Amino acid sequence: MHYPVTWLQGASLGESIACELRLQIINENIKPGEVLSENRIAADFGTSRSPVREALKSLSGEGLIRLERMGAVVVGLNIKDVKELYDVRYLIESFAQQRLAVNIQDALIQQLEQSIDKMKLAVKHNDYVEFAHQDFSFHEAIVTEANHTRILHLWNSIRYIVMTVILITTEKGFTLGEARMNWVADKHRTVVEALRSGDPETIHKVVQEYFADSGETLIRSLP
Numbered sequence: 001m002h003y004p005v006t007w008l009q010g011a012s013l014g015e016s017i018a019c020e021l022r023l024q025i026i027n028e029n030i031k032p033g034e035v036l037s038e039n040r041i042a043a044d045f046g047t048s049r050s051p052v053r054e055a056l057k058s059l060s061g062e063g064l065i066r067l068e069r070m071g072a073v074v075v076g077l078n079i080k081d082v083k084e085l086y087d088v089r090y091l092i093e094s095f096a097q098q099r100l101a102v103n104i105q106d107a108l109i110q111q112l113e114q115s116i117d118k119m120k121l122a123v124k125h126n127d128y129v130e131f132a133h134q135d136f137s138f139h140e141a142i143v144t145e146a147n148h149t150r151i152l153h154l155w156n157s158i159r160y161i162v163m164t165v166i167l168i169t170t171e172k173g174f175t176l177g178e179a180r181m182n183w184v185a186d187k188h189r190t191v192v193e194a195l196r197s198g199d200p201e202t203i204h205k206v207v208q209e210y211f212a213d214s215g216e217t218l219i220r221s222l223p
Helices: 013-026 038-045 049-061 079-101 106-124 128-145 149-174 178-197 200-221
Strands: 065-068 071-074
Touching (some): 013 049, 013 149, 049 065, 049 071, 079 128, 079 178, 079 200, 106 128, 106 178, 128 149
């Protein structure tokens, strides 16, 4: 698996390199403990070392590698890291949804429903990349619409890892068949209905159930 080219529109060369390396590290095609060479990466991507340094700096900031004198040592994501990632996602998205409950906008509901419809269409066409894109877009729309600068800043600090994890788990989910992925798409409708209700208790319960199930699925899907 390679990082989808369609997801790289507008990205710098350094960002593009980071996206591909991030995917290979999280998917464990590049193993924890391996040392990444700037020269080797530059040669592989046909570029100078400058964008490679930019990429490695990003990955270091995310905790996926550790920069040392000998080079960039791969740290990767272990089960504890994955659980913590979902803890942070839960905190961000539960806060965002509770905030939206006060004044939910019809335009957001419509946008979320369109994302679900596109997920279902992606299942029909066996397109896991498009499904993953719509899944991520669904959650990011909720966080963005909450209009909270610090929460958005926190989200942005994990968004690239979240995108990559969703891509990996979606590809594996597609191997389980259409029924499974249609169920995943429909699970998002419970979130929409909770938001539409405007009831904080209902929203809290639905978000909790959603992330409890998603966290278990994630752990089973990653290497």
